[in-house]
Amino acid sequence: MIKTPSCNTCIFKSEATKFLSDDEIVQLEKNCASAEFDKGETIFKQGTFSKSVVYLKDGIVKLLPEGPRKNQITAIKKGPDYLGVPTAFDEKHYRYSAVSISKISACFIDIELFKQFVIKNGLFAFRIIINLCKDNLDVFEKCVNKSQKNARGRIAEALLFFKEEIYNSESFILPLTRKELGNYTDTARECVSRILSEFDKDRIIKVAGRKIKIINSKALELIKKTG
DNA sequence: GCATTAACCACAG
DNA sequence: CTGTGGTTAATGC
Structure with a gap:
């Protein structure tokens, strides 16, 4: 079942999206698609072509980079949040997989459009950067925890x-x-x-x-x- | 040395 | 998949 998203009235509308202009919202609606997943489904897989940023609206997801011996649950994310941003700008492939650990609903946003928003809309980009910074600090903390x-x-x-x-x-x-x-x-x-x-x-x-x-x-x- | 911690193994439920 | 118990290797005091 394909749903036509209504980004403007979406109850999960992100902090970043609130800064998009009416015109940009129209663009977003044209270039994103919503989907539901059950627990245990792969949202995107490491190594595949990174062609969307995923906006996790609701539900919980684990992020797992592949290690030499096994996949490692490196982060657990709850919606609303963006997934796959780190490989959105300058990477061709996803560098880790995302697998649902609850029922989730998510939107797949065309990566080129997402890039355009970041390039042209500073406030949108600012919200995205805030998220990336938080993730980065969380990873640092986890590293310290692991060793100490x-x-x-x-x-x-x-x-x-x-x-x-x-x-x-x-x-x-x-x-x-x-x-x-x-x-x-x-x-x-x-x-x-x-x-x-x-x-x-x-x-x-x-x-x-x-x-x-x-x-x-x-x-x-x-x-x-x-x- | 001795104690603590945590991994690895094996064996039920 | 879990919980327990025994064993073992590493580390600290």
């Missing part, structure tokens, strides 16, 4: 990330398997199990399979900081 925090600290951090950045709730269903959470936190799958049940035993969180309820955020914050 222990497994408990990294997992505490991941739990707080899901609570604060993804679900805005004390309770949530983990969208990842233990193995994937291990991949995301650079921790062995067994350690993830152990640490989660340890947190449960210490009444810091309540775990029942994928269901997580954070009981003591303060304690988690402390573990995240000192871990």
